[in-house]
Amino acid sequence: MSQAYQPPSAAAGSSRGPTVISTGDVVTQDRAVRYICGDCDAKVTLKSGESNVRCKDCGHRVLYKERTNR
Structure with a gap:
C-alpha cells in the first residue's frame, strides 16, 4: 500500500533562517x-x-559569479 503525496505545511517554509538541506543522516x-x-x-x-x-581586497562592488564545471 503506497502513501499519497502530502505537500509541506505552510509553517515549514515560513522561517527566515538559513536553509537546511537534509540528505539522509547528513545535515548541511x-x-x-x-x-x-x-x-x-x-x-x-x-x-x-x-x-x-x-x-x-579593493572594495569594488561589481562581482561576477564563477562558472561551474558542469
Missing part, C-alpha cells in the same frame, strides 16, 4: 558562493544573506 547548511571581482579579479566568497557585497 547553505554553501558559500564564489565570485570574481570585476576590478582586481580577486576571488571572493560570500554566504547567503551576507549584506556586504564588496571585494575584500
